Amino acid sequence: YVTQHNRDLSQRAKPKSDSVAPPFHESQQLDQEKTVMHKIRPISPVHQPSSETSTRNELREMTSAAEVEGSVSSVKAGSKEERQWREMKLQLDDLPGILARLSKIKLTALVVSTASAGFAMAPVPFDLTCFLLASLGTGLASCAANSINQFFEVPFDSNMNRTKNRPLVRGQISPLLAVCFAASCGVPGIALLTLGVNPLTGALGAFNIFLYTCCYTPMKRMSIANTWVGAVVGAIPPVMGWTAATGSLDAGAVLLGGILYSWQFPHFNALSWGLREDYSRGGYCMMSVTHPGLCRRVALRHCLALIGLSTVAPVLDITTWTFPIISLPINLYISYLGFRFYRDADRSSSRKLFFCSLWHLPLLLLVMFTCKKPFLEKEEKGDLLSGNHGRALEIRLP
């Protein structure tokens, strides 16, 4: 949850160079500045006579200087229409795209896939309806949480390169609509989980939304402990997948959650290493800024923890013993990169670690699934099936 996984953004997360950011602007920007200034001037005299001429004057002063942003990357990334005044009218054709960005749909998809991994690893026969309901419910809950997060963070997002093109920042949607959208995703999502799957999963979903929006988001600006809270937020979806399948919170669920919890640290700490300037300016309390040594230690520690957790999996009968063996090279590699990050503490090692974490997790989960402990003997399987059907019926009857 703490970052967006998707490729384009992680590339764009390449930090601004450490060179002193302008007071001085690149020469090519000056031309654009001139042309836009010409465009704005003819419009400004045509203001409606109103009592807020003072505010308008203030705005006029701002707009005439408003064109150029100090950073080169935003010039390249933003399109021409970004630099012009736009009517704040909701465009219905754009609405799906806007809502997709508001709900961070790609991140939501990844969250749903970790929940599916949790579901798949549960030692019960696969129930397609349950699986689909659980995935949909988790997806809706994630959309709601992400939308509320963006609702809270508008001025901060405007000031950071990574996030300044979000819909609320650009005024493409009103805050009221964002909140309504969040409610219309969150309420049905949790209801679906509670009634269509089981109450435990619903409760976990609701708790996760609360943890993300009311704990993690404000805490980002108050204390570095936010990273640990955020790691829990990331760990809960696979637990939800497991409880959706089995209806109970067993050791396997906790282990899966633990694996995702540990994974968050190398992933996020490596990413945040390159964003230190934006975090510092924006007032975010992140380990990479305030306790850089701790940041790297924690990342390494959790890479090693992943090795340990993978070894515990067969002990808990979730996977066979081939899992720790096959996953060892993958976990060793990320630990090695974690160690390099710890030792070198520079941009290239942090980027290597971050990009590794992006493929490490899906691969690890895939290997885990292929090493899943095969089903029990036929007669036991029969008992299990009838038992499960009984349970499923119990849930559906009011």
Add this chain to the structure above:
Amino acid sequence: PPAHSCNDWIGPPDKYSNLRPVIFYVPQNESLLERRLRELREETQAWNQRFWARQNVSFQQEKEEFIYSRLKAKGLKMRDETGQKATLNAEEMADFYKDFLSKNFRKHMHYNRDWYKRNFTITFLMGQVALERALRWLRWKKKNI
């Protein structure tokens, strides 16, 4: 924004605050609630603008000063032979970032609290205004049936 427009207009990000200014439309028959909402939004916009412009400008200034003092301590000039501005690497800048963050911590705490309050109030008012407009429209529809 053109004179005939009936909507708010949002502009490109401000040079100092990175916030996008909004010009609010004042309808002819603006209700009391609508006026309260608009004035709160305008005031919040100005308040936000002041805060972030000040933050960003002081960040740039302090950063320049920091770089200058560090370069001086190392015995280097601000520009090297090719005329490029001399820079410090990320690790040296890290001290500055940490320092800046802790110096501004309390300021951010107050800002956060105020921002959350304003954001909730504005959104709640938007809800009330939307409700008011919906009721007005329903009444108008009833009259014209």
